[in-house]
Amino acid sequence: MRASQGMPKRSPLGAWLDRKQDLFISSILLVVALSAISGLVVITAFIFKEGLPIMLQVGVGKFVSSSDWYPAEGHFGIFPMIMGSLAVTAGALVIGGVLGLGCAVVLTQFCPRWAVSILKPSIELLAGIPSVVYGFIGVVILVPMIRVHLGGPGLSVLASSIVLGIMMLPTVTSISVDALQAVPKAYRDGSIALGATHWQTTRMVILKASRSGLVAAMILGMGRAVGETMAVIMVAGNTLDVPDSILAPVRTLTSNIALEMGYAAGDHRKALFATGVVLFVIIMILNTIALTVSRRRSRRKSGA
Amino acid sequence: MTRQAISNPLHADEGADNGAPPPQINAPRHRRQLRIPPDVAQRIVVGGLWAIAMSAVAVLLFIIVFIMVKGLPHVTPEFLLQAPAKGGRLGGVSPMIFGTIAVAGLAVLIAGPIGVITAIYLTEYTRESKLTAFIRFGADCLAGIPSIIFGLFGFVFFADTLGLGISIISGALTLALMVLPTIIRTSEEAIRAVPAAFRDVSFGLGSTRWQMVTRVVLRSALPGIGTGIVLSIGRSISETAALMLTSGMVARHPSSVFDSARTLALHFFTLSREGISMPKAYATAAVLVLAILMINLLAYWFMRRFIARVR
Amino acid sequence: MASEYKRYARALWLLAMLCACCALSGCRRNTAGGVNVMGSTSIQPFAEVLADEFNSRHPSSRIDVQGGGSTMGIQSVTNNLAQIAMCSRELKSSESRYLKPIIIALDGMAVVVHKDNTVSNLTREQVREMFVGNITNWSQVGGEDRPIRLITREEGSGTREAFAKLVMNNQRVSRKALTQESNGAVKELVRGDRAAIGYMSLGLVNDEAKIVNIEGIVPSTDNVRNGSYPLVRPFLFVVRMGAVLSPAAKEFLEFVLSPQGQHLLVEEGLVSVL
Structure with missing residues (x-):
C-alpha cells in the first residue's frame, strides 16, 4: 500500500532504479555478503595455513593423543588440553545453559512486561562486562572460596565452569528470548484454549516451536565458552595434566594458545596455531552434532 | 474436570496477558505423561524457574556491586580527565575512554551494516542451499575461535601487510571480523523468524523484493537485529586479547585513526595482572562498567525511537 | 517520495563507506616523529x-x-x-x-611463599627438587606438614627461561605445576595459598608475600648488583x-x-x- 503512495513523485532516475532495482540491489548485497564471507574465509585459511604443516609433520594422531607438551624440546602433544576444553565447556554449558534458558523462559512466559523491560537489558548489559573482569572476580572471590571450602588449589575445572557459565549466560538468554518471542502468539493461545496449563504450553508448544533458535543460542554460548581465553587463563590453573576431578586444575586449548603465543617462535608458534586448528575442528564437530540433533528431532516431530 | 477447576485461578492470573478464556477442554495426552497434577507441576516449575532467574540476576548484580563498591570511591573527576602516569599507578583514564569509544564504535559501524546485509542476502536473496548452510556453519565455528588468534591475524594482515600499523583502524577491523559471525547469525535468526505470511502479503500487494525486505521484514526483525548489535558492542568494548596486538597499548589521546590507542579493558588487564595498582584497576573497571551501561542505554534509546518511527 | 531518495542515499553512503575502507587499507601510516x-x-x-x-x-x-x-x-x-x-x-x-x-x-628473581610459611631459606637444589616434583611436602624442607603447590610461568616467558637456566638446570618442571601468565597472578596466588611456592620479578614483590633466601643470601638490590644473589x-x-x-x-x-x-x-x- 505504502509503496504505491510514493509512485507519482518519482524522478526518472528513481524510475530507472525501480526498473533495475532487484538486479541492482541484489548485486550490491551479493558484493557485501561476499566481502564479509571472504573475510571469514581468509581468517580460516590463515589459521590452517599456519597450523596444518606442523600438525602433519608431527603426525595428526600423535599431536592429538600425546600428553607431552614440551615446546622447547620439540614435543607437541595436546591431549590434556583437548580434555580440559571439553570438561570446562561441558561444565559451563550445564551452568550457563540451565541459567540462561531458565532466565529466558521466565522472561518470556512468566514475567510481567515491565519487569522484562528491566531484566532483559540488564542481562544484555552483562555481555559487555569484559572477560578480564569476570576472570578477575573469579580469582579474587571464587577461587579462594573453592580452595578453603572444597580443597585443591582453587584454580580448577569447577571455577572455570562457573565463570564461563556466567559469562555465556547473557548470550544464551538474549538469543533464547528472541527465539521464544518469535513463536506466534496463536500457538500459545491455542494451547491454553485446549486446557494446557501455562507450563505445559511452555514445555510442549513454545519450547518445541522455538527449538532451532534455542539450539543457536546454545551453540553461540558454547562457542563463547570454548573460545574464551582471558578469564579461563586466570581461573583454570593451566597445568599440563589431564584433570581427574572437578577440583583439579586444567589447561584448555585456548589458554594454551594465549599463554604462550606472545613468546613463541618457530615450530612452537606453528604448534599453537595447530592448537587453533584442533579447536576449530572441535567446534565444527560440536556444531554438527547440535545441528543433526535438532534436525532429526524436528523431522521426527513432523513425521508423527 | 476438578483439575481444571483448580488450575483456573492460575490461568486467570495469566489471562490478563493473552486474553484467552479459561480452558474447558480436557487434555488426555498430558495426563498420560504427568503423574503430578499439572497445576502443581506448574507451581513447582515456575517457582524453580524464578529461583534460577533470580540467582542469575543476583550473581550479576553482585559482580556490578562488587566492582562499584571497590572502584567508585577512586573515580574522581581528575581520574576521568587525566592521562595515566607512572605506568598507570597515578593519573587517570581519559585517553582510554576515548580509545574505547573509537575502537569499539568504529568496529560496530563497520561490522553492523555488513553483517546485516549479509544476513539479508543469505535469507532473502538466495535459496536455502548447501552453500548458505556452509556459510552459516563456518560463521558458527569462527565464533568459537579465541580472540588472540583474531589478534594475530589482525597484526599480520591489517597492521603489517596492509600497512595500517598498530592503530585504531587495525583494531577496529579486527574486532569487526570478530563480531561479524555474531551479527550475521543473530540477524539471520531474527529475519527468519518473520512469518512467511508477511512476505506473501507484501509480494501480493505488488512490492519488489527490496521493498518487502526493508518495509516488512527488517521492520519486524529489528529488535532481534538490535540485540545482536548490542551484544557485539559489548563484546567489542570488553575485548582484550585481540586488541593488544592491533590497536595497541599507547596511553595517550589518539589524534587520528592511524594512532594507537589503549582501551579501558586492556588498561584494567595490565593494571590488575601486572599488579601495578589495585585501586586504579578497580576504578578503571567501574568506569568500564558505567561506560557499557551508558552505551547500552543509548543503543536502546535509539532503537526505541527508530522502532517507534517506523511503526 | 523523499524517503525513497533517502533509501538510495543510504545505499550509496554504505558503498562510499566500503570504498573508504578499501582506500584506507591502501594508504601507509605516517610514522615521522x-x-x-x-x-x-x-x-x-x-x-x-x-x-x-x-x-x-x-x-x-x-x-x-x-x-x-x-x-x-x-x-x-x-x-x-x-x-x-x-x-x-x-x-x-x-x-x-x-x-x-x-x-x-637487571631484574632479580624472587622465590616467594605465603606470608605464614615457616620456611625462610632454601638451597637452589631444594627449589629444583620441588619444581621437578621430587620434594612434595613442606615438611621435607623443614616446614609444616603440607603438600607443596607449585606455581610456574608460561613456556617461553623470560622469567621462566631464566628460572629454567638458573635453578632447574634445564630439567622439566613438573606437569602438576600451576601456570600463571604474569607476575601479578603469581603474587595473587601465593598471597592466598599457604601451600604455594612461586617465582617472580623481585621489584614487584611487596609485603603480601614472603621472599625466601636462596643459599642463605637475601635477595636485595645490592646482592643482585654485586652478583652474590644467583637468580638474575x-x-x-x-x-x-x-x-x-x-x-x-x-x-x-x-x-x-x-x-x-x-x-x-x-x-x-x-x-x-x-
Whole structure:
C-alpha cells in the first residue's frame, strides 16, 4: 500500500532504479555478503595455513593423543588440553545453559512486561562486562572460596565452569528470548484454549516451536565458552595434566594458545596455531552434532 | 474436570496477558505423561524457574556491586580527565575512554551494516542451499575461535601487510571480523523468524523484493537485529586479547585513526595482572562498567525511537 | 517520495563507506616523529615510565610503547613495524644473527611463599627438587606438614627461561605445576595459598608475600648488583643490526642508559646497569 503512495513523485532516475532495482540491489548485497564471507574465509585459511604443516609433520594422531607438551624440546602433544576444553565447556554449558534458558523462559512466559523491560537489558548489559573482569572476580572471590571450602588449589575445572557459565549466560538468554518471542502468539493461545496449563504450553508448544533458535543460542554460548581465553587463563590453573576431578586444575586449548603465543617462535608458534586448528575442528564437530540433533528431532516431530 | 477447576485461578492470573478464556477442554495426552497434577507441576516449575532467574540476576548484580563498591570511591573527576602516569599507578583514564569509544564504535559501524546485509542476502536473496548452510556453519565455528588468534591475524594482515600499523583502524577491523559471525547469525535468526505470511502479503500487494525486505521484514526483525548489535558492542568494548596486538597499548589521546590507542579493558588487564595498582584497576573497571551501561542505554534509546518511527 | 531518495542515499553512503575502507587499507601510516617500542609485557610498565618522562622532556618526539610479548616485539622489529623491541628472554641464536641486544637493567628473581610459611631459606637444589616434583611436602624442607603447590610461568616467558637456566638446570618442571601468565597472578596466588611456592620479578614483590633466601643470601638490590644473589636476568632492548634509527629513537636509547633514565628504573625496583 505504502509503496504505491510514493509512485507519482518519482524522478526518472528513481524510475530507472525501480526498473533495475532487484538486479541492482541484489548485486550490491551479493558484493557485501561476499566481502564479509571472504573475510571469514581468509581468517580460516590463515589459521590452517599456519597450523596444518606442523600438525602433519608431527603426525595428526600423535599431536592429538600425546600428553607431552614440551615446546622447547620439540614435543607437541595436546591431549590434556583437548580434555580440559571439553570438561570446562561441558561444565559451563550445564551452568550457563540451565541459567540462561531458565532466565529466558521466565522472561518470556512468566514475567510481567515491565519487569522484562528491566531484566532483559540488564542481562544484555552483562555481555559487555569484559572477560578480564569476570576472570578477575573469579580469582579474587571464587577461587579462594573453592580452595578453603572444597580443597585443591582453587584454580580448577569447577571455577572455570562457573565463570564461563556466567559469562555465556547473557548470550544464551538474549538469543533464547528472541527465539521464544518469535513463536506466534496463536500457538500459545491455542494451547491454553485446549486446557494446557501455562507450563505445559511452555514445555510442549513454545519450547518445541522455538527449538532451532534455542539450539543457536546454545551453540553461540558454547562457542563463547570454548573460545574464551582471558578469564579461563586466570581461573583454570593451566597445568599440563589431564584433570581427574572437578577440583583439579586444567589447561584448555585456548589458554594454551594465549599463554604462550606472545613468546613463541618457530615450530612452537606453528604448534599453537595447530592448537587453533584442533579447536576449530572441535567446534565444527560440536556444531554438527547440535545441528543433526535438532534436525532429526524436528523431522521426527513432523513425521508423527 | 476438578483439575481444571483448580488450575483456573492460575490461568486467570495469566489471562490478563493473552486474553484467552479459561480452558474447558480436557487434555488426555498430558495426563498420560504427568503423574503430578499439572497445576502443581506448574507451581513447582515456575517457582524453580524464578529461583534460577533470580540467582542469575543476583550473581550479576553482585559482580556490578562488587566492582562499584571497590572502584567508585577512586573515580574522581581528575581520574576521568587525566592521562595515566607512572605506568598507570597515578593519573587517570581519559585517553582510554576515548580509545574505547573509537575502537569499539568504529568496529560496530563497520561490522553492523555488513553483517546485516549479509544476513539479508543469505535469507532473502538466495535459496536455502548447501552453500548458505556452509556459510552459516563456518560463521558458527569462527565464533568459537579465541580472540588472540583474531589478534594475530589482525597484526599480520591489517597492521603489517596492509600497512595500517598498530592503530585504531587495525583494531577496529579486527574486532569487526570478530563480531561479524555474531551479527550475521543473530540477524539471520531474527529475519527468519518473520512469518512467511508477511512476505506473501507484501509480494501480493505488488512490492519488489527490496521493498518487502526493508518495509516488512527488517521492520519486524529489528529488535532481534538490535540485540545482536548490542551484544557485539559489548563484546567489542570488553575485548582484550585481540586488541593488544592491533590497536595497541599507547596511553595517550589518539589524534587520528592511524594512532594507537589503549582501551579501558586492556588498561584494567595490565593494571590488575601486572599488579601495578589495585585501586586504579578497580576504578578503571567501574568506569568500564558505567561506560557499557551508558552505551547500552543509548543503543536502546535509539532503537526505541527508530522502532517507534517506523511503526 | 523523499524517503525513497533517502533509501538510495543510504545505499550509496554504505558503498562510499566500503570504498573508504578499501582506500584506507591502501594508504601507509605516517610514522615521522613516532617511535614504536614493542614487546615483553614484563618490561612494558617500566618502558612506559621511561617513555612518559622522555616525552615530557622532548615534546616534539613521540615514543609509543606496545605490549604483545617478546617474540611479537622481535617480529615487529624485523618487519619494521617497530624500531625497538623489548625482550625479557635471551635472543635465540637465529635471532642474534641480525639483532643487537642492549641490556637496559637487571631484574632479580624472587622465590616467594605465603606470608605464614615457616620456611625462610632454601638451597637452589631444594627449589629444583620441588619444581621437578621430587620434594612434595613442606615438611621435607623443614616446614609444616603440607603438600607443596607449585606455581610456574608460561613456556617461553623470560622469567621462566631464566628460572629454567638458573635453578632447574634445564630439567622439566613438573606437569602438576600451576601456570600463571604474569607476575601479578603469581603474587595473587601465593598471597592466598599457604601451600604455594612461586617465582617472580623481585621489584614487584611487596609485603603480601614472603621472599625466601636462596643459599642463605637475601635477595636485595645490592646482592643482585654485586652478583652474590644467583637468580638474575637481564631486561633487553633489541634493535636491528645496521638499521638506521631515527634521531628520536637514538635519543630515547641514550636517555634509557643515562643516569636519569637508570634512576627511574631503580625507583621502579629494577637494578641499574651503570
